[in-house]
Amino acid sequence: MLHRKVILAIADGLGDRPHPLLEHKTPLEYAETPNLDRLASMGITGMMDLIGSGIPVGTDMGHLILFGYEPHHYPGRGPIEALGIGMDVQSGDIVLRCNFATVDENGIVVDRRAGRIREGTVEIADAINGLEFEGVKVYFKPATEHRAALILRGIGLSDKVSDSDPKAPNDGSPYHLVRPLDSSEESKRTAAILNLFLAKAHRILSRHSVNAERLEKGKLPANFILTRGAGQMAQLEPITDELNIKGSCIAGESTVLGVAQLAGFEPITDNSMTGNIDTNIELKAKMAIEEIAKKDMVVVHVKAPDLKGHDNEPFEKAKAIERFDQMVGIIAQGLPEDVYLALAADHSTPCEVGEHTGDPVPILIYGPSIRRDRVMQYNELDCAYGGLGRLSGNEFIRTLHGLMGRVKKQGN
Template structure:
C-alpha cells in the first residue's frame, strides 16, 4: 500500500455573498476532487488543538501525525531546520519576514501593507537581507536567508517573547504590534532605514511592485525535537514543498525533502512537477508515503483575492490531484489518497482560523459509492468528524 497526502494550504474558507453564498472551494471547478469524493470518505477534521494559534505550523504538525501540544516549540525553529541553521538548545529562532509598510508616516504609525512584499523572489530578498546583515548583525544575533520573504534570525540565549504575525495585522497601524523587546524593536525600525531606498526597492516601485522595506520578527521558539516519521509510523516518507516550514518539519521528522524546479510557493508554482515527484517517489524510488504541500490557496487568502484563491484551487485539482490519482490508478499499486487543507484562510479575515477543515480519503482497494462532492458544506453534512487532527495520520496509514 502506498500513501499520498495532497494538502492545499489554507484552502478552506467561509461562504461568500459574491459567490452565491458558496465558499471558494465550493464555487471552484474541481472535477477531479468531486469525482474522487463520490468514491471516498469525506468529513471534517479539527487540526488546531484548543488554546493554540491557528498556524500552518501547528496545523501541518497535526496532519503529519504529531500532536502540537507535545511537539510544537515555535514556528521559526522548524524553518531554521530546513535551511541548515545550527541551533543550540539555548538559542531562540525568530521568523524574519521582509514586509511592505506604508512610507509616509513615522515608523510606529506605518500600516502593514503586505506581509510577503508581493511574494518577492528569493534572489532579491537575499540581497536585501545581506544589506540588513551588514548593518544590524551583532554578537548574539545572526540572520539567515530562507525562501522568498521568509527568513530567520537566531537570538543566542534569547527569550521566547510574544510577537505579532504580520499576516494578522494587514491594513492596520503597526505601533501596538511592535516587539516589546527593545533590541528587536530597534532592529525592525533600523531595517526600514536600510531598505526603504535600497536600489532593489527603487526598481520595484518603478515596476509597480510593493517595496520590501522592513524586517518583521515573529514566531519565536526553541530547538524542536520530533520523533522520526519512519520510527513512529514504520513508513518511509518524502516531503514536496516550496516552503521552509514544511521542509523543516520533514528534516525534524527524518523525511527526505524533494526539491521541484519552479516550485515557489506562489500561484504559478510548478504543480505538475510536484505531482510527478510524489508519484515517482512512491512508484519508482521505494518510498511508502509522499506529502505534497501547495502554498498558493493560503497566499491568495492572505491577499484577500477571491478570484486568485479559486484559481489556485482549480490548479491544484487539475494539476496535482488529477495526475496523482490517474497515475497511481494506472500503476495497479494499491494506494490511499488524502486531500485536505491544513486550516482555513478565509477571504473575509485574510488570516488563519481554527475551524475544522474538509477531508477526502480515497482507498483504491475499497472505493465507495457516494454522492458527495468535495467542499466544506458536504463534508459537514457527511456527519464524519475527527476532533484530534494528529489522529488522522494513523487513520490514513492504519488500513494496510
C-alpha cells in the same frame, strides 16, 4: 502487518463559507473539480478540526499536525522558518525571525523592510554570521527578500525575551531594546546577548559595501536587524523514526518545508513551485508519483487557495482550487495500487474573513479496499455526511497511519 503507502495532497487554506458572489456556494463547491469529486465518489470523506472546533490555526501549526505531531509539540515559528531555509537547528537553540531594516542615527525605524531589499542579503548576512558573545554563537541566514532567521547556540539561554521589532505599522518609531519576559537568569542573559548582537550588527552593517552601494543608488540601507518571535527548539523525535517510515514533502513554501524537515520528511522543491496560482502542478504531481516509489508517505502542498482567501478573491480562489484538482487528477492517474491518496487542508481561510478561521475542513481518503461512503462530491457541505465523520487533525493522521499498518496494537 500489511504495509501500504500514502500520498497526502494538502490545499492550504482550502475551507471556506458560502459566498454571495458565488451563488452562495463555497469556492470549493463553485470550482470545477471533476477529479476531487471522482475520488469522493470512490473514497471515504469527512470533516476535520485541526485542533478542535472553532480554533483557528496557523499554517505552521496546521502542518505540524498534518505531519503527525500533537499541538503541544509546536516549537515556535522561528525554528520552523529556520529549518525551512535550510539552517541546522539543534535541540536547545533559541531561534528568532528577523527583518533587514533601516534605522536612522537616533534608532528610529525608517523602514522595517529596508526598502524591501532583494539583492545583497547573502553578503550582508555573511558579515554578521558566526559572531560570538559570552560563549554564545550567533548564526544568521537570509530568507526571501527582507526576511532572515537567527540562531543563538550556547548554554543558559531562554526564549522568554521580547521583540526588538516595533511591528507594522510602526515605521517612524524607535526599535525596542530586547527585554527579558520573566525573572530568570537565562532570560536576562539572552536579552543582553541579543542587544549586544543588535548593536554590533548595526555597526558592521552601517559600514558594509552593499549598503554603501544602496545609498549611492538612493536606496535605503539594510543597517539593522529587527528580531521577533523567539522560540526554543524542542527535542522532537522525527515522525518518520517513530513510525519507521520514509517520507518526502513537495512544496514551494518554506514554512511547510521546515515542518517537513522537523518530521523527518525529505524536503523537495523547485523554483517553479512558486507558492502561488502559477505553481508548477504538473511537476509536483510527477514528483509525488516518483517519490512514492521510494518512500512510504509523500506530502504534496499547494499554497494558492489560502492566498486568495486572504485577499477575499472568491473567483480566484475557485481557480486556485481547480489547479489543485488538476494536480490531484494527474496523481490519481499514476497512483500505484498499494497507495492511498488522501486530501486535506491545514485550516479554513474564508474569503469573507480574509484570515484563518476554525471552520472544519473537508478530508478524503481513496485507495485499496477503502470503506466507501455515499458522498459524491468533495466540498465542505457534502463531506459533512461522510463516513469518516468529524475528526481532529491527530485522529485523521492516525487513521492514515493505521491504513499504512504503522499504528501499534493496544493490549494483546
